[in-house]
Amino acid sequence: MPFSLLKYGLSSDYPVDVDLPAPKELKSSYDVVIIGGGGHGLATAYYLAKYHNITNVAVLEKAYLGGGNTARNTAVIRSNYLTPEGVRFYSESVRMFQSLSNEFDYNIMYSERGQLTLAHTDATVRAFRQRAEVNTHFGGRTEMLDRQQIRELVPSLNMDPGHLPVMAGLWHKDGATARHDAVAWGYAKEAAKRGVEIHQLTEVQDLVIEGGKVRAVKTNRGTIQCGCVVQAVAGHSSILAKKAGFTMPIISYPLQAMVTQPFKPFLDPLVSSSALHCYVQQTSRGEVVFGGGSDPYPLYNTRSTLDLKESLIGAALEMFPFLSQARLMRQWAGTTDMTPDYSPIMGLSPVENYYLDAGWGTWGFKATPICGKTMAELVASGGKTPDLIAPFALERFARFRQVNEMGATAASH
């Protein structure tokens, strides 16, 4: 073994930097139990510790950190939604993303490259104009582009894909990507540094509810008393809610994505087509990532299918024909918790101290920072809903006050 390896490897001048402390025994009780160690659960833990000094917190993750949809998403970050409620909320998240690398002292590889959504019909052009107006009103950088401008922005794009000529585009300069694992690990590392306990391989199997309040969670490692619970389990939201004794209008569908071999850089912006139901982007490593809508049937399964592969590749080739030479490297899926209006369900639940962060479907990665911040505010205030998430309350469905983002979500995520 080279001497320098021992000299520097064992030197106290260069201590080993451990991101997460070794696992501890579970305590018998915590002030806050967070179910789900994805980005949302970890961000909530971090902001509870950072802004509210609440550190007697356990994040319970049944598998490994960020191994759910946080690890499976295609990392699209944007705020060009349709409703004022949606635009305000996601814009704040985009702002928070921009400073996360500095805040964590950890590179989340935030890359602002803009997002272009193609319109192939008059109706879509009209809808995009409205989105551009709403976005601009709330400070977003979103505008309409004509065919010539699109050609200049993305020279390799087929302007007449699938007999659906591109008529115009919605250009969102704030569109970005970030390394999803780094986001989860950044939050985990900083939360743990402040005293939060993160327990992997710890599954919440049941809840103890008495007098309308949650008193304890039952896990595969024993029962833990708790002051309150935050449920942040994405695709498993309905299952957990059922254990808490209520239902939510959420159905879980698989969502798949895939990636090719690396190419030299040819595509800077993220490009999506709502008519072709497909989006294409190139990673900083040169791979081409593409995805589309959820599978058309409910299922708790993360297998990938040949059907989807064929239809999605067909759509991607219509947009970028030269990709017919590409070799596909990987295909994967996650379980997405879809709501009827394509907006999340956040805030109070029918159980007094049981808080919800759910309904993140195909669009929740971009909301990770603002979810963590607002969920932490909700918990710390003992259930006072922050204004920003008030429109996303579960009770909106009983009051017919949906926040419809279906058209602005579709295949763009």
Ligand SMILES: Cc1cc2nc3c(=O)[nH]c(=O)nc-3n(C[C@H](O)[C@H](O)[C@H](O)COP(=O)(O)OP(=O)(O)OC[C@H]3O[C@@H](n4cnc5c(N)ncnc54)[C@H](O)[C@@H]3O)c2cc1C
């Ligand atoms: C293929 C794909 C592409 C996507 N692309 C985008 C995109 O480009 N942009 C975007 O904004 N969003 C995208 N999304 C959606 C996004 O990934 C999710 O909305 C987001 O990651 C949700 O984060 P989370 O922390 O709530 O959930 P997760 O990361 O899924 O974390 C939930 C965790 O809860 C754990 N859990 C479940 N049940 C229990 C239990 N009983 N006890 C303990 N732990 C439990 C799970 O193991 C999991 O780790 C995509 C999703 C998929 C699948």
